[in-house]
Amino acid sequence: MVQRGSYAKGVAKREQILHEALAVIAREGYRGASVREIADAVGLSQAGLLHYFDSKEELFVEILRVRDRVDMAALGGETDDAADLGALTDGYLRIIRHNTDVPGLVQLFAQMASDAADPQHPAHAYFLERGAMFRSGCAAAFARAQSAGTVTDRVAPETIARTLQAVWDGAQMQWLLDSSVDVAGIVGAYLHSLAPAPEGQRA
Amino acid sequence: MVQRGSYAKGVAKREQILHEALAVIAREGYRGASVREIADAVGLSQAGLLHYFDSKEELFVEILRVRDRVDMAALGGETDDAADLGALTDGYLRIIRHNTDVPGLVQLFAQMASDAADPQHPAHAYFLERGAMFRSGCAAAFARAQSAGTVTDRVAPETIARTLQAVWDGAQMQWLLDSSVDVAGIVGAYLHSLAPAPEGQRA
């Protein structure tokens, strides 16, 4: 009990705020929402909310981080040790389909991602790390799948990872613009195309 | 000579402004630039610039439209009637490599694209049209290439088009975040993977 009360409590409240903000954005969408709007939504004043975060950008990055944690816990995991193309595909498609239910978060992600192109932007490091993390896990899984013979070895696992990330992000952008776009269909087709060429294909 | 002087002249000036703004953004980059900055760069006051455009968003959409026209004239064309995977690839990669020299325009495009997710946004229609246009041209070219036997027919041309758009946009986002990313390499690898499976591949 070295740290009494306030510190741990502050952290918990901060965490609670983030989860509420996450839920609000998922539910009600995000259109360049201001700190004030988020504050209203989570039941604090704007100043009260900023008490827990240094700046607007930090707040939004933290929301994305929480989302990653939540998604990872709920949906990931199984993908991490699959060595079969079908299982890998199922894992990714589950997350993609889940995103359909939280357009606000996808919107926030896309918006922040393009803002974060600036190396000075507070979210820059987050996107670099997240991308690298995604690709390394992905490449490892595809390398295993290649060893197991369920994925073509005509393309390097790192290239597959980068391309999958690109297809995913790009398809999601198309979907944000036009919600009739089938992100899972596009990514699914790409993953399907990674199946090893059947022996006698194409005379 | 029904319309004398002012009208035609206004249009010409508007066009000139757009080309200058395009050059400035290409050269000096775009980081959520304000109307004032663009105005300074093209040698007008902010009010003077807005005399030619209804709003900031309209200005930026028009800049993107001019870019499309310029790129199409300078780099497209040949792709439009190619029926060979190699030729198609060359065409796309030429544009992609060109984009490396104009990061500001790519940044502007990405930023606007995510803003335009909102159906109310002035650029919404532009991105819908542009995407549809790109994909229809693309799908037609790949359909021809499939007929000619230079592209696998395991994937529908429309799917290839959508996926190519996604890979392209997604890879470009990765590049904006980290300029060491090789967009042409990623897209090139994807296009390469569309080659028809060689007969005896994989025992």
Add this chain to the structure above:
DNA sequence: GTCTATAACGTGATAGAC
């Protein structure tokens, strides 16, 4: 057609009471 000046607004951030 282009300018200066300014309106009208929303923003993030901060000071200070409680």
Add this chain to the structure above:
DNA sequence: GTCTATCACGTTATAGAC
């Protein structure tokens, strides 16, 4: 820890002189 009140700023857009 949370509030109210306010600051300081940058924005787009407009009015009106020239």
